Amino acid sequence: MDEMKNNILLEEELDEKKQQELLEKYDAEARTRTYKSKGMSVFISVFAIAISLYHLYTAYFGTLVTLKHRSLHVAMILALAYLLYPAHKRASRQKLSWYDAVCAVLAVSVTVYIFYDYLGIVHRAGIPNQADLFFGAVLVILVLEAARRVTGWALPSLGLIFIAYSLFGSNMPGFFGHRGYQWQQIVNHLFVTTDGIYGTAVGVASTYIFLFILFGAIMNKSGMGQFFNDIAMAAAGHTKGGPAKVAVIASGFLGSINGAAIANVVTTGAFTIPLMKRTGYSEDFSGAVEASASVGGQLLPPIMGAAAFIMAEVLGVQYRVIVMAAILPALLYYLGIMVQVQMRASKKGLEGIPKEQLPTVKEVMKERGHLLLPLLFLVYMLFFSGRTIIFSAFLTILVTIFISTLRPTTRMNFKEILESLDAGARSVVPVAVACAAVGPIVGVASITGFGLSMAYTIVSLGGTSLMFTLIFTMLTCIILGMGLPSIPAYLITATMAAPALIQLGIEPIVAHLFVFYFAMFANITPPVALASFAAAGISGGNAMKTGVESMKLSIAGFIVPYMFVYNSALLLRGTxxxxxxxxxxxxxxxxxxxxxxxxxxxxxxxxxxxxxxxxxxxxxxxxxxxxxxxxxxxxxxxxxxxxxxxxxxxxxxxxxxxxxxxxx
The missing domain is CATH 1.10.8 (Helicase, Ruva Protein; domain 3)
Structure with missing residues (x-):
């Protein structure tokens, strides 16, 4: 056992540089600066910790008025984004350029202006003055540029297309045409209303998402990731095709908490993919197991990578309603992967890892089992306490820090707690920037009626057939979700595609879960299958073949949404x-x-x-x-x-x- 562990550790050490290269290649979120100046590094850490403390403070004492709170959240996140993410690949990764410093200051200046003239902005109500237009334009530019740096070109390109559509769409023929809007109207709509950049997505990011990502960072610091790996190894490592089952279990749990599919593939996959290959699985299949399991974590309650909170906010229903509806389809998705893993092992005669080389469940639980208590406490708070989600998350963070002290291996000292606050704020940047960048898309879709036009198009293509409409909706979601992080992918598909299903009489929650599933699967659907490509980079397999294998492994996920549309009892609603x-x-x-x-x-x-x-x-x-x-x-x-x-x-x-x- 010790020899095996040493071999794995040695392989991980040798591949650490490769892991980072893969992350940066397939996940723009990983391309951050590492400052040479110690003073600058300390400044950024202090700033990130301050951001986390602000959100913890508002979770307990309550937020400022909506526009002030959301603008302050966006300003802090944008400033941190410009401090962390260089403008292009050839830009310095060790020092701050003057123009990035200017962008960070401008991001803060937008919020300073809102705080300074808040009553004036409210009283003008849709009749912007020159200052409103200037700071509004600055905000739009800063958000789209930050999104380009953090998430890649896909999201800001969509934003620019929608802004252009709002300005010139009056010249378009047919039902996609609209009455036309001036630049001043668009900027005002995106800047000072809660239907634009400071919309629902930012509202959820500044409350629920921030706190749950921070919770994930603290859990990770206490060793939860290692616990998931160890308990999966102890429970399933010895069974037929055990390493593949370990990948499915560990990546599913981690994906539910952090919602970062590509990061999960690279970190968990560095351990599980070599094990799968060693026991006889092919390179392509090994990568595909890790990719499909990591992507599926975002479908798995209770956290669903924070998407459950946005869905609840968009639909105006309680969080627990989303979780109860999502649980059975998510378990069916993982069942489908597990069955294929088992059948492949049986067909090829693949065995698991000998029991004597593995820890026992009792050993793992004795060492780190107490880390399950914060998760159980969170479930209790969310479902049975009657307290708000924000307060529940805040209290769970405190409980996690306390519980971690019960064992020396998980105990965090004051420095490590500060490091987790720092890491949490940094981890929020990609999600929060993406939520802000969705604002122009959703805002323009609402003001121009594009969402309804898109729904009409999908329904028209489907004709009178529900199945054809579902197929066209699925294809729309996969195309819109290509290259996008999970949350903006869901928000865009929910705006464009879900209304088509609702028009056909499908319940809103069913329609939203349907589009959410296929927005997630864009990560494993060629030709743009970033999670599969990252997994292929670790396994040494062919990227496209790994993508195809990922789709095959996820076949249950492609069918289950049709199942709950035709049989909503699968969502355990009204049964x-x-x-x-x-x-x-x-x-x-x-x-x-x-x-x-x-x-x-x-x-x-x-x-x-x-x-x-x-x-x-x-x-x-x-x-x-x-x-x-x-x-x-x-x-x-x-x-x-x-x-x-x-x-x-x-x-x-x-x-x-x-x-x-x-x-x-």
């Missing part, structure tokens, strides 16, 4: 306990068979024709029609039953005692 058990049972059977058909193995290798039939039978379990369920289960039972009989007969014939079959 009795018995109905919930029934719908969950048929869904589990359907996903298991779907994954087996995709892998081509169950008791033995499944012939192509039978795979197609099984695929069709699993799809029959999508709707709530009892007759279709019965037909699907009957087909599955016949095919798998006959396969089981053949396998048993073959084993008996091959065994020494089985040569006397006629005697039996």
């Amino acid at each position: 009795t306990f018995l109905e919930g058990v029934l719908v969950a049972s048929t869904a589990i059977i359907g996903v298991t068979i779907l994954a087996s058909a995709a892998e081509g193995y169950f008791f033995a290798t499944i012939p192509v024709i039978q795979r197609i039939v099984l695929l069709g039978a699993s799809l029959l379990l999508i709707s709530a029609n009892m007759m279709q369920d019965a037909i699907g289960i009957l087909i599955i039972a016949i095919i798998l039953g006959s396969q089981y009989v053949k396998v048993k007969k073959k084993k008996k014939e091959m065994s020494p005692s089985g040569t006397t079959a006629t005697e039996a």
